[in-house]
Amino acid sequence: xxxxxxxxxxxxxxxxxxxxxxxxxxxxxxxxxxxxxxxxxxxxxxxxxxxxxxxxxxxxxxxxxxxxxxxxxxxxxxxxxxxxxxxxxxxxxxxxxxxxxxxxxxxxxxxxxxxxxxxxxxxxxxxxxxxxxxxxxxxxxxxxxxxxxxxxxxxxxxxxxxxxxxxxxxxxxxxxxxxxxxxxxxxxxxxxxxxxxxxxxxxxxxxxxxxxxxxxxxxxxxxxxxxxxxxxxxxxxxxxxxxxxxxxxxxxxxxxxxxxxxxxxxxxxxxxxxxxxxxxxxxxxxxxxxxxxxxxxxxxxxxxxxxxxxxxxxxxxxxxxxxxxxxxxxxxxxxxxxxxxxxxxxxxxxxxxxxxxxxxxxx
Numbered sequence: 123x124x125x126x127x128x129x130x131x132x133x134x135x136x137x138x139x140x141x142x143x144x145x146x147x148x149x150x151x152x153x154x155x156x157x158x159x160x161x162x163x164x165x166x167x168x169x170x171x172x173x174x175x176x177x178x179x180x181x182x183x184x185x186x187x188x189x190x191x192x193x194x195x196x197x198x199x200x201x202x203x204x205x206x207x208x209x210x211x212x213x214x215x216x217x218x219x220x221x222x223x224x225x226x227x228x229x230x231x232x233x234x235x236x237x238x239x240x241x242x243x244x245x246x247x248x249x250x251x252x253x254x255x256x257x258x259x260x261x262x263x264x265x266x267x268x269x270x271x272x273x274x275x276x277x278x279x280x281x282x283x284x285x286x287x288x289x290x291x292x293x294x295x296x297x298x299x300x301x302x303x304x305x306x307x308x309x310x311x312x313x314x315x316x317x318x319x320x321x322x323x324x325x326x327x328x329x330x331x332x333x334x335x336x337x338x339x340x341x342x343x344x345x346x347x348x349x350x351x352x353x354x355x356x357x358x359x360x361x362x363x364x365x366x367x368x369x370x371x372x373x374x375x376x377x378x379x380x381x382x383x384x385x386x387x388x389x390x391x392x393x394x395x396x397x398x399x400x401x402x403x404x405x406x407x408x409x410x411x412x413x414x415x416x417x418x419x420x421x422x423x424x425x426x427x428x429x430x431x432x433x434x435x436x437x438x439x440x441x442x443x444x445x446x447x448x449x450x451x452x453x454x455x456x457x458x459x460x461x462x463x464x465x466x467x468x469x470x471x472x473x474x475x476x477x478x479x480x481x482x483x484x485x
Contacts, residue, residue: 136172139165140179146418148187149349153180155418162414163452201277205286207395207425212379216367216396217431220360220403221438227355228407228439229446231337232454239341239458251343258339271328276354279328283357283397284423295321295361322365329358341455348451352405360400364393395431398423403435407443410450412436 126133142164146156157176161168242248266272271279287296297317332355339346368391370377402419406412416432419425449457 135165136175139168139172140176143176143180144183147180147183150418150422151184151187152418152421153177153184155414155421156180156183158414158417159411162411163409201281201284201423203284203394203398203423203425205392205394207398207423207428208392209395209428209431210390213367213391213395214431214434216363217399217434218438220356220363220396220400221406221435222442223359224356224400224403224405224407224435224439225442225445226407227333227359227404228410228443228450231333231408232447232449232451234337235340235451236454236458238337239455242341255342255344258335258342262335262339265331269324269328269331271324271358272331276350280350280354280357280397280401283361284394284401286392286394293321294318294324297321318365322362325358325362329355329362332358340451348408349405352408353401356401356404357397358400359404360396360398361393363400364391364396367391367396368393395428398425398428399431399435402432403439406436406439408451410440410443410453412440 128134139160143153143156143160146159147153150156157173157180160176161173165172242254247254274282282293282295294317297320332351336348336351336355339351340348371391398419402415406415409415415436416429419432420429
C-alpha cells in the first residue's frame with residue numbers, strides 16, 4: 123500500500139519505532155514512556171526525526187485511549203493509585219533489596235527460558251505447537267484455579283497488590299485490627315490477624331506458579347506477554363516484603379530506623395508501595411530497561427512521588443543482573459533465533475575485506 127516504506131528498510135524501521143511507542147502508550151497509558159521504550163529497547167538507530175514522529179504517534183494513541191476510556195473511572199492509566207504513596211528514607215534499603223531480587227529473577231528467568239526454548243526446538247514438542255499451547259492452557263487453567271490470587275486476572279491482581287487497605291476492605295490481605303474513628307480517615311493497622319498470614323502463603327504459591335508458567339510460556343507460538351507477568355511477579359514479591367517490613371515495624375517500633383516515623387497514629391510502611399517498586403525491579407531484571415521503565419511505571423501508576431524508589435530499584439536490578447549476564451530476555455531470544463542483528467553495545471572484530479566476499483564479473 124505504501125511502497126515508499128515497504129521497499130525502504132530505513133523507512134520501515136522508522137515505522138516500527140513509532141509503532142512500538144504507540145503500543146506502549148495504548149497498553150499502559152504511558153505515551154512518554156513508550157517513546158523512551160522505543161529509543162532504549164527497540165531502535166538501534168534513532169534520529170531526531172524518528173523521535174518526534176514516535177512522539178506524535180504516541181500522542182495520537184494516548185488521545186484515542188482517552189476518548190475510548192478502556193480503563194474506566196476516568197483514568198488514562200492502567201494501575202491508578204487511589205492514595206498518596208509515601209515512603210521514608212530508611213525504606214531505600216528494602217528497595218535496593220527488591221532491586222537485587224529483581225536482577226536475580228531476571229538472570230534465572232533468562233537462563234531457564236532459553237534452556238526450555240532450546241529443548242523445544244530440538245525435541246518433538248517443537249513440531250506440535252498447537253498441542254503445546256493446548257497443554258499449557260489446560261495446565262494454567264487447572265492449577266491456577268486452585269488459588270484465588272492466580273484465579274483472578276493479572277491486572278486485577280496487580281491493582282489489588284499495589285492498593286492500600288481501607289476501612290471497607292474485607293479481603294484477607296487487609297485482615298488487620300484497625301484504628302480509625304472515621305470512614306474518611308486513613309486506616310492505621312494495629313496487628314495482623316490470621317487472614318494476613320493466610321494471604322502470605324497464598325501469595326508465595328502464586329509467586330512460584332507465575333514464575334514457572336512465565337518460563338514455559340514465553341516463546342510459545344501465541345503471544346503470552348512479558349510486561350504484565352513480570353509486573354505481577356514483582357508486585358507479589360514486593361507486597362510480601364512490604365508485609366514483612368510492616369510486621370517488623372509494628373513489633374519493634376523503638377528500633378532506631380523506625381523510631382522517627384512510626385508511632386501508633388502514623389503508618390510508616392505501606393506494602394502497596396513495595397509492590398509498585400517490586401514490579402519495577404522485576405521487570406527491569408528481565409528486560410534490563412532503566413530510564414524508559416521508570417517513566418513507564420510513573421505514568422502507569424501516576425505515582426510521581428515514587429520516582430526515587432523506582433530509580434533505585436531499576437538501577438539495582440540492572441547492576442545486579444549485569445553481574446551474571448549482560449543481556450536481557452529480548453537480546454537472548456535474538457541470539458537464540460540467529461537474527462541478523464549487530465548490537466551497538468558489542469565490539470566486533472572483523473578481519474575480512476569486501477573483496478573476500480565479492481564475485482568478479484566478466485564482460
